[in-house]
Amino acid sequence: MIHGKNLIGFEQFANGTQTFQTYNPADLRELPELFVQATDAEVDLAVEKATAAYGTYKKTSGTAKASFLRAIADEIEELGTALIERASAESGLPEGRITGERGRTVNQLRLFASVLEDGSWVEASIDPAMADRKPLPRPDIRKMLQPVGPVVVFTASNFPLAFSTAGGDTASALAAGNPVIVKVHPYHAGTNELVVGAISRAAQKCGMPDGVFSSLNSSDFTVGQRLVLHPAVKSVAFTGSFGGGKSLYELAQSREEPIPVFAEMGSVNPVLLLPEKMKGETENLAATIAGSVNLGAGQFCTNPGVLVALKSNETDAFKSALVKQVQALAPQAMLHENIFKNYTKKTAEIFAETAVVKLSESATGASTLKGRPAVANITGADFLAKPDLVEEIFGPFSILIECADEAELMDVLKKFKGQLTGSVLGAGDDFRKFESHIRVLQEVVGRLIFNGVPTGVEVCYSMHHGGPYPSTTDSRFTSVGVDAIKRFVRPVSFQDAPDDYLPDELKNANPLNIWRRVDGELTRKTI
Secondary structure (H helix, E strand, C coil): CCCCCEEECCEEECCCCCEECCEECCCCEECCCCEECCCHHHHHHHHHHHHHHHHHHCCCCHHHHHHHHHHHHHHHHHCCHHHHHHHHHHHCCCHHHHHHHHHHHHHHHHHHHHHHHHCHHHCCEEECCECCCCCCCECCEEEEEEECCCEEEECCCCCCCCCCCCCHHHHHHHHHCCCEEEECCHHHHHHHHHHHHHHHHHHHHCCCCCCCEEEECCCCCHHHHHHHHCCCCCEEEEECCHHHHHHHHHHHHCCCCCCCEEEECCCCCCEEECHHHHHHCHHHHHHHHHHHHHHHHHCCCCCCCEEEEECCHHHHHHHHHHHHHHHCCCCEECCCHHHHHHHHHHHHHHHCCCCCEEEEECCCCCECCEECCEEEEEEHHHHHHCHHHCCCCCCCEEEEEEECCHHHHHHHHHCCCCEEEEEEECCCCHHHHCHHHHHHHHCCEEEEEECCCCCCCCCCCCCCCCCCCCCECCCCCCCCCHHHHHHHEEEEEEECCCCCCCCHHHCCCCCCCCCEEECCEEECCCC
16 A cells, blocks of 8 residues: 655655645546655655664675665565556556566666675775885785765656666665665656565665665655755766756755766767668668657657768658658657657747758647657758757657768767767668768767667666766766666775775685785785
8 A cells, every 4th residue: 555655764754744646647547645745854864864874784795785685676576566557557658668677677686686796896906015115115005996875866757667766776876885865756656655665675674774775755856956965965866857967966066065966868869870771771770760769659868869861862762661650650658747748849849940841740649648759850951050959859759860971971970969879770881981970979979889779778787878968977987787886986995904904805815705906917816
C-alpha cells in the first residue's frame, strides 16, 4: 500500500501540508494517493542522518556494500508485478518496456556489486620509499580513491526505474561509499515509493547505518534547491533538461563551498548519412531511423534529433522513404502533460520557420498526450545562417540537414556543440573518404557509433554516456557503466603513513588481494 510519506533513514515522515498526486498520461486518470512534500526541517534531517551515516558507511567493506547492492536488486524483483503496473500507470510506458527497464536496473546494481568485490576500482597506487635515492630520498607515497560524502540524486522523468530511485546514479554513489538522498520526481512518486521500500528493507537486512538512504517528495523546486545548497551535501547527480541541469550547476557554484553537479542534459545526437550507405540501403535506413526517432515517443536523451547528408539523388530517395515510414508511425503517449505541450509548441515553432520544410508527420492525428512523430528538412546553408534552429526537441522529431557539397558538410559538422553521441552510417569507401569529417564529429561527442542508431545504451565497463558541454556539465565522466562510480570519489595520497593506519587497499600485505600499481607496475604482490 502506498502511503505518500517521506523516508528519512529508516523512519517515515509526513509533517508538511503541501501534497500532490500522480496520474496516468495514457488516459489522464488521476491516481488516488496523496504524496506529502518534504518540509525544510525534513530536508535538514535527511542530510543530518546522511552525514552521520557517512562516518560508518565509508568504512564499510567492499564485500558488505556488494551484499547491500545485491539485496536491493533482490528486493526490487520481489516487488513483482506491483512495480511494473505502477511504473506503467505513472509513465504511460508499456509494461514490456518497464519490465526491460527493471532488468537493467537490477543488473547494474549487481554489476556494481561485482566491481566492489573485485576492489581494484579504487585505483590503489604505491610508490615505496627510496631512502638511498640521490640527490634526495623519496618518501613512501600511496594513493587511492575514497568517497566524498552525502550525494543528492535527482531522478529522471523518462526512466522511472533505470535512471531513478535505484538507478545508475544511486547505485554508483552507494557503491563508492556515499549515503544517498533522492529527490523524488513528481511524475512517478508511487513508483519511487515502492523502490524506496525495497532499498530500505535491503539496508536494514544488511546492517547498513540509519541514513544511508533517504527519499524526499517534492512537486516543485524548493526541496531540490535546499538540498543543493545544504553545506553537508558533497555532490549532485541530475538527468533531465538543459535548463534544469544548468540551474542546479549554477546554484551549486554559488555555495561557499562549490560542489560538482554531474548533469546529463541531453543532445541532438547527429547522424551522419554517407553516400555509399545511402545508395545501397535507402529503405532499410529510413525504417531504422524512423523507428529510432519514435522509440519511447522520442523521449530519450539519445534520440536521433538531427540527420546530416549530402544533397544527391540517393538523399532524395531516402527522404521519400522516410516520409512513408514516418507517416506509418503510431503516436505514443508522452510522459506528462507538460512534456506533451512543450513538444507540440516546439514542433509548431520550427515548422513556422521559413527555412524549414516539413517533410512528414504521422498519418494518425494528434490525440491526448500522444506525441505525433514528425521530420523536417533544412539546407546546409540555412542551418549555417541560423544554427540555433537545430536544438533538442524532446519527443519523436528529427530534422535532416542537406548539404550542397563536402565543404559545406564540414562546416555544418563544425557547428555542432557538445553531444552525447554521434552516429556515422557508411559503407564501402565512405569511412576512408570522409575520415576528416568523422574526426570533426568525434571532437564533440562522448560516444561515436558506426552503422547504428544512438538509442540504446549498454551498461558495461567500456560505455561512456556523457559528452562535452552542453550535453553534460563535465565531459570526463559517464552516467552509465562502471566508471560512473568515479563521479562520487576523490583521490587521497598518504605520505609516510604507518601501515596500520592505511586502508586495507594500501597496506603492505594487500589483504584484499586487489590489483595495485606498485612502482609503476600492475600487480597483486605484497610489499
